[in-house]
Amino acid sequence: MGGGSLSEYERIAHSKITRKFRSAGQQLLFSRGRRGEVSDANGVPYIDFVMGYGPVIIGHADAQFNEILCGYLGNGVMLPGYTTFHQEYLDRLLGERPGDRGAFFKTASEAVTAAFRLAAMRTGRLGIIRSGYVGWHDAQIADSLKWHEPLHSPLRNKLRYTDGMRGIGDTEPVANWVDLRLESLAELLERHRGRLGCFVFDAYLASFTTPDVLRQAVAMCREAGLLTVFDETKTGGRISALGYDHDNALGSDLIVIGKALANGAPLSILAGDADLLALAERARLSGTFSKEMIAVYAALATRDILEKPVGDAPDGWTEIGRIGTETAAAFTAAAADAGVEALVGARPVLGGGMFELVYHDVELLGDKERREALLAELAAVGILLLEGHPSFVCLAHRDIDWGDLRERARQAFEAWNATAGAGRG
Ligand SMILES: Cc1ncc(COP(=O)(O)O)c(C=O)c1O
Known part of the structure; x- marks a missing residue:
């Protein structure tokens, strides 16, 4: 095809x-991760608050994690069917939910697709009410919003991914619950009455509302005959062992847990009542790699570490919440040091396992270019984080020198403010 050869990036x-991370205008290619840091191909280190978009929870190349994982590898990587390791993992994960079964997947998009199919089989209806980013498969992403934008952001409502998608249309409507108001939900339930089989909610959006609203939302959807799915892909195994729905007793029919279960290895679980999960056979909810074992070994190793006390914290999840809270405070303090606290700061999300930048200025909130310019300035001082998306911390971030982080962030905020000022002047 065409002339010359492709460069390493192409x-x-x-x-x-995956194109987001740049330094001096160049896309970064990474070569190594160690604890809470990563290095690029030129050996430049960065404090990593991306954490692979959430899966890394203990840290990169953690010695204890690697040792436990390697110990398991002598049993093989794939056997003819499920194994005692899968069984043990579900016993540990779902110990507090004795009536539940779990189905294994590699990605959360798969687990959410499985939930959609179970809902369609259970209710006989294909339509979906969706709130939040719930995966990249067609019915998950087609005609969706910028879900991670705050409710009042001018960027939130722009419809995206409108081309080339199936599994969406008049007979199988996919309706967005945009503003998280119960009146709007009631209106969607009424408008698509008789065609909706499933309600799916990204637990991260719980940070935009209250448990009480969500409890009512779940109850209203169940009342209307929908199967309810709480998607804990970002939160389960991160803000706590099982996530928001379980901790707040919301009572959704199914929960999806993904990302942080296995410190970076691909594992996602769909869990729910044994009767409902018994439909898995008729629904054909598995593929070749569903029974792959490296991710299960990694998940067992992850739990071995997180279940134990860390410092003064009773377990790793609590400590991670403390670390994320401290990280957000360091960025907020740095913004004040740089005199930009009226524009930007940071807040812990759902207890601190995640944190995010907050924009106090509406003009800045609507200016994606200027927001992304801040990420470039942070990368220039050796800090990688996300924008328009929560950022993530891991246990190894306990090692952070908080004074150094604050000072580096101050430099980035100052440099950003200076260039923005020049551009606008
Ligand atoms: C809430 C939620 N659901 C589903 C997904 C899809 O997960 P995966 O990328 O593993 O398919 C994501 C990914 O970011 C997510 O945040």
């Missing part, structure tokens, strides 16, 4: 998301 087909 060989990989990216979505926009």
